[in-house]
Ligand code: HEM
């Protein structure tokens with residue numbers, strides 16, 4: 001598209017050419033636009049991920065019963081994977097239920113989409129892109145065109161993943177972990193799509209990681225020394241290193257599985273593998289190899305999910321307590337240690353694979369050690385609240401809720417880190433409860449907090465405070481009602497990845513078996529499902545608020561409506577291409593709040609006290 | 610809007626952006642190949658006795674390729690140094706050699722691949738197994754040169770030794786000994802495969818490692834060739850930036866060479 005010659009007068013007075021629709025919204029190299037692109041795309045994927053789990057929860061609570069309304073749609077798209085249900089008397093078609101295969105597909109896609117296409121791109125790519133260059137006083141990312149390419153690759157990968165819903169046989173069914181030989185033996189091309197999409201997504205995030213690290217190393221404004229960097233940037237910096245170094249092994253894992261599926265190799269297929277009949281493969285492969293490659297990424301990945309969230313929460317807490325973060329240095333060193341240690345704990349996901357007790361002991365030890373820096377970070381954030389004049393606005397409510405929620409998620413992880421207790425809890429709903437407390441009321445709350453917090457900078461308007469509170473309290477209540485009962489179910493022995501929610505293992509169906517599931521645990525399935533639906537409905541005010549406020553929200557009073565110290569707020573609103581009006585020189589630390597004797601209760605990083 | 614330090618060094622880090630970028634990228638590449646090497650070790654250690662061949666590949670072409678890449682590593686540095694000395698002609702000369710080396714490497718590699726894909730592994734209905742190179746194929750029979758036969762359950766390790774010996778004998782006896790070729794009727798064949806990645810785990814990792822490496826060679830060669838040809842116009846307008854690009858692409862090229870220095874011994878020699 002041609003750029004027009006007419007000079008449009010921007011408020012910043014630079015007099016750029018109007019770049020035209022395509023350059024501005026689709027092929028933009030501006031980090032802020034790319035951040036918004038990532039943000040909207042990942043929110044859409046999050047909605048899709050939720051929609052899938054909503055259908056799965058139906059199947060868990062009401063196994064084999066026709067799905068209301070969307071059942072017919074499912075049948076139209078997925079064919080007989082949505083299995084027809086007949087009326088027992090009249091033998092008439094009364095709707096379509098979720099078949100076991102469909103449940104498996106949706107489960108794999110829920111996990112994959114939520115992790116790789118929703119939370120990571122939102123936490124790292126969207127917030128990182130929008131906020132990091134602003135906070136370090138840079139005009140843009142170090143490699144703007146590479147940045148654009150990262151987003152386009154991400155989108156491509158997402159579309160490939162999405163396309164697999166529409167192929168015969170449906171999407172991958174082997175869980176978000178795609179363990180071999182399971183993943184190689186399920187007869188659907190979905191796994192091929194999964195692998196190709198993953199390779200594309202991984203490539204995208206590698207480019208992104210290079211860009212972030214280079215930006216933070218090279219483009220900090222004069223005076224922005226390492227120890228003056230806001231904690232959010234530190235968190236993103238470490239996250240980028242995790243992505244940079246942990247993703248390539250998964251890429252290898254995916255490539256080798258692709259070879260197994262396409263080129264007939266046996267990297268993960270052992271000699272004598274028999275799936276109904278002896279398979280015609282050369283053998284000699286190792287299923288354990290895949291698990292090592294997967295979890296070498298898999299564990300650092302959970303820190304990729306959580307560190308940016310911690311960064312967001314830290315910024316919001318410092319800003320709304322109007323005092324410096326307690327223990328800024330401990331926070332920084334903890335996050336560095338955390339990043340390093342996260343590379344040597346991966347096999348705590350593999351205690352049950354028979355890799356040997358010595359190896360288990362090693363990984364159990366490192367796992368306990370890594371909990372120390374996490375606890376330090378959370379403690380610092382809690383203590384930061386002490387004695388603050390806390391402003392309870394919507395972003396702060398979500399940020400505050402993050403603390404105990406992440407706390408629950410983290411503490412319930414300890415029994416999973418010891419191999420003797422993990423033997424009992426592995427693959428049960430206890431695990432599902434544990435990591436969802438980390439990623440849903442933990443990370444997602446933090447990210448929502450971030451959206452409410454930075455929205456005024458992006459648009460020049462606030463999101464509605466009233467609907468924000470409605471959103472918060474409903475989400476908070478239903479989140480807990482959804483995930484809390486899963487701990488009980490898991491400890492009672494209910495396994496994950498079961499389309500019938502455990503009915504097959506109930507005492508009622510197996511009166512002679514020891515340890516069958518009691519009715520009260522099965523009953524919880526219905527409670528959880530209803531709570532999950534209520535949680536979904538609670539997001540409606542948020543979605544409306546998000547779009548409605550762009551044009552109709554309350555206007556901000558100034559460029560720095562939260563009276564913040566960090567550089568992201570010392571810009572015009574919204575920041576123009578190039579971000580800052582004049583050259584930036586940083587003279588203060590990141591959190592100069594309530595400095596005794598100062599005129600205001602905050603001193604921006606680029607202003608002399 | 611200008612992004613700072615695209616062609617000048619940032620004072621406190623002493624680096625320009627692209628150099629930081631390429632080093633980071635190479636760090637991730639180290640993890641990529643590191644994971645593949647680990648996979649190699651795990652598969653090799655876990656292989657059943659007699660099922661990991663040594664000496665399956667011809668050392669000759671591999672060795673030549675090693676020399677080719679080492680030479681290109683030298684010329685790629687000379688090319689950059691020539692630019693720094695303001696000698697554009699020399700740059701053209703040296704970088705030209707780099708590109709030729711890259712091409713040579715790919716050509717030699719594809720001959721090696723071809724010899725594997727034409728290697729036939731035939732299991733006969735009578736329980737014997739024949740290894741050999743396909744020379745003729747009709748609807749009724751196939752003809753294999755340098756045939757070696759043994760009981761079907763023989764492990765790949767011993768087979769590799771036997772094949773080597775047979776080829777050796779053929780060479781000693783001098784060039785064309787077509788009377789040694791073996792004709793096999795299709796009706797006698799139980800199963801027939803070639804030495805692609807599907808044949809065994811060693812070949813699987815061999816093709817994966819060298820294939821991925823070859824892709825890196827080709828990508829690097831394309832970039833270098835671009836800056837040697839059409840991209841070199843930039844020398845007239847932005848000499849500093851041009852030299853930086855040559856340096857960055859050179860760093861990538863060194864990495865590609867380095868990977869081969871590891872690949873050669875573990876695949877050809879050990
Ligand atoms: C907020 C609403 C969410 C609900 C109600 C929910 C619910 C569930 C449930 C019930 C399962 C277990 C399915 C089974 O084992 O059969 C599950 C699996 C999973 N969820 Fe979620 N989830 C939510 C959000 C998320 C988010 C935000 C993430 C990641 C960032 C996530 C990642 C996963 C993963 C990785 C699995 C495992 C999939 C597998 O078994 O391969 N979920 N989810």
Ligand SMILES: [Cu+2]
Nearest residue numbers: 298299346349
């Ligand atoms: Cu882990």
